[in-house]
Amino acid sequence: MQNKPRIGITLDFVDPAQQEQGAWFNVEPWYALRYRYASAVEAAGGVPLSLSFHPNLVGDYVAALDGLLITGGGFDVDPALYGAKDIHSSVLIKPSRTAFEVALCKAFLAAGKPILGICGGMQLLNVVFGGTLHQHLPDTFIGSSATHINHNPKTRAFLTAHNVNFISGTKLAALCSTASCEVNSVHHQAVELLGSDLQASAHADDTLIEAFESTKHPFVIGIQWHPEFLLSEVDINIFKSFIESSRS
Numbered sequence: 001m002q003n004k005p006r007i008g009i010t011l012d013f014v015d016p017a018q019q020e021q022g023a024w025f026n027v028e029p030w031y032a033l034r035y036r037y038a039s040a041v042e043a044a045g046g047v048p049l050s051l052s053f054h055p056n057l058v059g060d061y062v063a064a065l066d067g068l069l070i071t072g073g074g075f076d077v078d079p080a081l082y083g084a085k086d087i088h089s090s091v092l093i094k095p096s097r098t099a100f101e102v103a104l105c106k107a108f109l110a111a112g113k114p115i116l117g118i119c120g121g122m123q124l125l126n127v128v129f130g131g132t133l134h135q136h137l138p139d140t141f142i143g144s145s146a147t148h149i150n151h152n153p154k155t156r157a158f159l160t161a162h163n164v165n166f167i168s169g170t171k172l173a174a175l176c177s178t179a180s181c182e183v184n185s186v187h188h189q190a191v192e193l194l195g196s197d198l199q200a201s202a203h204a205d206d207t208l209i210e211a212f213e214s215t216k217h218p219f220v221i222g223i224q225w226h227p228e229f230l231l232s233e234v235d236i237n238i239f240k241s242f243i244e245s246s247r248s
Contacts, residue, residue: 005246044239067246070121088135114219122222129195143206161185170201175237183225219245
């Protein structure tokens with residue numbers, strides 16, 4: 001029987017001092033991971049393994065793992081990393097997490113191993129490839145759709161929020177039996193300018209980039225919505241494709 005691919009999943013880092021009601025739990029910071037990321041990896045045939053922040057172990061992680069899942073979280077990539085001179089007042093950064101994830105991404109890219117970035121993970125990937133971000137969509141993005149899309153409607157992620165349209169000829173489109181589908185949406189930032197060697201593979205109706213993929217690497221895909229909730233055939237197939245790519 002073929003061994004199941006081992007998938008590293010990045011963790012969030014919670015500091016009680018930065019949370020309004022965090023100190024009641026513990027005065028020490030802790031790692032956190034929403035269970036759906038691991039559940040989606042397991043359901044697709046992979047072995048989910050969480051990665052604590054140890055920059056000195058990046059090489060060991062790459063050697064031990066078959067694929068990397070970069071998760072989202074309630075924070076933002078430091079705008080200084082993509083050359084922004086002004087910082088929106090809504091931006092919240094976690095420097096230790098971002099530094100670790102940047103190093104991890106670069107090492108997995110160098111090794112040619114699959115990477116799936118979700119929500120904030122997609123945004124991080126775009127920055128690693130040299131792209132930029134909208135720091136706060138309500139203030140920095142004006143779409144072309146006659147219907148305004150609220151990309152952070154404050155609804156639970158197990159509910160769909162808006163439509164996305166897949167771009168013909170892309171890896172993502174090949175995973176879909178339809179040209180579009182409804183997705184959930186929980187983000188206030190998004191891709192502005194795509195990084196080098198990336199191409200958009202899905203847009204929202206207002207033209208916001210909702211997914212991209214590498215034109216150079218076999219499997220490097222960024223998804224702005226949260227497919228780990230497995231709300232559609234597309235979500236399920238994204239994880240199946242990621243796991244299958246990690247087998248090789």
